[in-house]
Amino acid sequence: MSAQPVNPNLPPDHVTVFIDGVELAAPKNSMIIHAADKAGIPIPRFCYHDKLAIAANCRMCLVDTEVGGRAAPKPSPACATPVMDGLKVFTRNERALKSQRNVMEFLLANHPLDCPICDQGGECELQDVSMGYGRSVSRFAERKRVVPDEDIGPLVATEMTRCIQCTRCVRFTAEIAGTYELGGMYRGENLQIGTFDGKPLTTELSGNVIDVCPVGALTNKVFQFKARPWELTARESLGYHDALGSNLFLHVRRGDVLRTVPRDNEAVNECWLSDRDRYSHQGLYAEDRAQRPLVKDNGEWREASWDEALARAAKILRDNGGDNLGVLVHPATSNEEGALLARLAEALGSGNLDHRIGQHDLTDAAVAETFAMPVAEIDRADVVVIVGSNLRHELPLVHQRVRKAFTRGAKVHAINPVDFDFTFDLAGKRIVAPSQLAGALADEALREAAKAGHHVALIVGALAENGPHAAAIRAAAKAFAEATGAKLCRIPQGANAVGLARHGVLPSARDARAMLDDARGAYIVYGIEPGLDFADSESALRALGAAQVVAFSHYACRSTKAVADVILPIGLLPEIDATLTNLDGLSQAASAGGKLPGDTRAGWRVLRALGGELGAKGFEFTDLDGLRRGIAPRSVTPAAGRAPKAAGEGLELAVSTAIYRSDATVRRAPALQSHPLNLAPRAVLNPNDAAALGLADGAVAKFGAGAGTATLPVALSAKVAAGTVWIESGHGATAPLGAGRVQAGRA
Incomplete structure (x- = not known):
């Protein structure tokens, strides 16, 4: 040659x-x-x-x-x-x-001939390839082998007799998820794929093994036996439970969302999908879904027509305009709805408008910002510093990008109040109380490690952004980035926090905390579950309970009914046409997939009707295209918020969001609530702190904070920083605690 x-x-x-x-x-x-x-x-x-x-x-x-x-x-x-x-x-x-x-x-020698009952039938790679390369008659006369199934959790169904040992699922859990939960056991013809310990999959990305499986060995347990693929229509949509905005398809039959699968986008979620986005569609069909307008008369709820409910809402808003009105917006609200809420607040003369409902410290007037390093570049970083974030639960697919960077040689450092479980090794870590996070960023050794990198990402998460020391941590993070050349990536606290900030859903007067501390006469509450979504649920419920409240709601839940005077049912993202802006600043469109239940309406339609009822300017459009043509970015610079209340004495609270309790829809998805990562509410203490308080593992203790009191079971872990109590939000049992410090003692 x-x-x-x-x-x-x-x-x-x-x-x-x-x-x-x-x-x-x-x-x-x-x-x-x-x-x-x-x-x-x-x-x-x-x-x-x-x-x-x-x-x-x-x-x-x-x-x-x-x-x-x-x-x-x-x-x-x-x-x-x-x-x-x-x-x-x-x-x-x-x-x-x-x-x-x-x-x-x-x-095919050992493969069962069960295509008619296989959930993968119609989208099975083995079926497709065997049509082109298989024989019409089998020469295999021996008895086919049978492999016993094992229960690997509430999300993935198994039929391992169909397995062809391609090992895609094994490689996924090892390489992408990083949990090494699946593997091959035995040898030769007896080779089986399964978990070594017989326990459910614990990865937050487990549904992806369904996508990579080329046969019907691993299928969607929630979708199982619901429909055939050819009965389904695919609708392009987005994940709305974190700020990444994963691209996905809703698979719909006759208006019902039966399944969610990933839609390829290399710049966002590649070809993967978190379990939270994949299975949350179950929450669309919760029993307490708001399906008809409701009004309260003498403390009793009754169904009403849209005309009556809108007239009642308009009267409340007319009677309580200006500074007497507060507008509180969930940070996953779409750009279109956010723009209309800003117009409505302006028309009513109120500057009390905010979507930052989960944050305690806004003394620096912080708003959501886009990542300085695009998500698609994080896997090429050579140094990553994670501050105040349980990243694996907060942004599962960004965590996966960091893991990919680690496998390519990146050094990952973490500063947290809890030594969280990541699927990569840490080159360095500082486990300190929340009040010390800002100071830890000034550590010279850490700064030198960051300076040694050429492509450095500094990721600041919810524990930092939402706590009572957030402003100091943000300032320290900015100083760290300037000193080391790191790209500052503050995780937006909400699926559309960036978009809402761009569209002016921000206060020119009182922010969310101020309008709840100083109760207004009336409120608009948009897309919020009041008992669980606020940073300080106790003060929020007190303020809302003493005021007149117009609730634009997806669910007629107990806490909404307790504080509202009118409930206007609105559609969730899978049911409407909308756009969200993700953490890279990318505005992405979602198409309506599921049908709106009962007499529910898309939020923008309800806002248009209410604006018309009030005679407000800017509500003259007739369709969504007309609305979008009139939308333009609104520049609002919010005033600095009030300083958090004095810390007091006791243990510091470190509050992270439970992975499957992050919003109302996820909280109503039964399969996710059965997942091993969805733990019961508890307070986790360092063993030394527990011993000083006389608390044993498994004991029940009472924790008192300025906001309220909670009675919780105690768990002990050396992974929790000294002087700290770690709790997860999203639970009714932990909601009264808010943030700051708590006094702990036996119940």
Whole structure:
């Protein structure tokens, strides 16, 4: 073979290959399957997945190769055979096809013939490939093997007799999720895929094993036996439970959302989806879903027509305009609804408008900002510093990006009040009480470690942003970024916090905390579950309970009914056309998938009708396109908020959001509530602090804060910083505590 390249005009890192007679340029060290895929030349495969390491264990991609006129002695797996200059590849000659058909026959030898009852039927890679490469008659006369199933949790259903040992699921949990929960057991024909300990999957990304499985061995337990794929219509939508805005498809039948699957977007979620976004659609159909307008007469609720409910709401707002009105907005509210709420507040003369309902310290007038380092670049960072965040629960797919950076050699450091479980090793960590987070960022050793990197990300999360020391931590983070060259990435506290800030859903007078501390005469509460969504639920319920409240609500829950005078039922994101702006500042559109239940209306329609009832300016449009044409960014610089209340004495509270209690819809998804990561409310203390208080593991203790008192079971963990009590928000039992310090003692 000549040492001269076949095509001397190619870049030095490319070679020339010929696949089925087509001349192609391919990067050196890439595989045959990469070149074929790029050229659109089909090669069958099962174990290969472009996001997973190459395993080459299914052998379905066998091809015939030839170099310098000499044929290879046997077929080669296209996924594991590197290209070389002058390589000739034959994917459809007799030798290649015979090899592929023989492999197909072996794969089907033990596979059960249960396609009519398999949930994967109609979208099964094995079905598709066997149509092209399978035999019409089986020559296998022996008894088929049977593999016992194991229960791996509430989200993924198993039928392991169908498994073809492609190991995609094993590689996913090892490489992407980082939990190493699945593996191969036994050998030869007895090989089985499963969990080694027989326990449920604990990864927050477990639903992705369904997507990577090429057969019906792993399927969606929530969707199981609900419908066939050809009965479903796909609607483009977005995840709305965190600020990433994962792209997804809603699979809908006759207006009911039956399944959610990822939609590829390399810049956002790649091809993955968190379990929170995948299974939350169950919450759309909760028993307490608000389906008809409700009005309260003499303390009793009754259904009303839209005209009557809107008239009642308009009267409340007319009677309580100006500074007497507060407008509180959930941070997952869409851009269109947010823009109308800003118009409505302006028309009513109120500057008391805010979406920052979960934050205690806004003395620096902070608003959500876009990441200085785009999400797609985080996996190429060489140093990552995480401050005040249980990132794995807060942004599961950003956590996965950090893991990818770690596997490429990045050094990851963490400053937290709790030594949270990450799926990567930490090069350094400081576990300190919440009040010391800002000071830890001034650590010279940490700064030197960051300066050693060329691509450094500083990620600041909810524990920092929502606590009583948030302003100091934000200032310290900014100083750290300026001193080290790190890119500051403050996680927006809400799925559309960036979009709402851009559209002026911010106060020119009182912020959320101020308008609840100094109760207003009336409030608009938009998309909020009052008992669980506020930073300080006790003070919020007191203020709302003493005022007149117009609630635009998805759920007619107990806390909403306790404080509202009118409930106007509005659609959730999967049921409406809307846009959200994610943490990269990317505005993304969602299409209506599910039908609106009962007499529910899209929020923008209800706001338009209410604006018309009030005769407000800016509500003259007739459709969504007209609304969008009139929307423009509104620049509002909020005033500095009040300083949090004095700390007092006792243990410091570290409050993180429970992964499956983050919003009203997630809290109503039964499968997610059954997940192992969804723990019961508890207070976790450092063993030394517990001993000083005379509290044992499993004891029940009373925790008193300025906001209220909670009685919680105690758990002990050395992972909690000294002087700190760690609780998770989103539970009714922990809601009274707010933030700051607590006095603890036996119940």
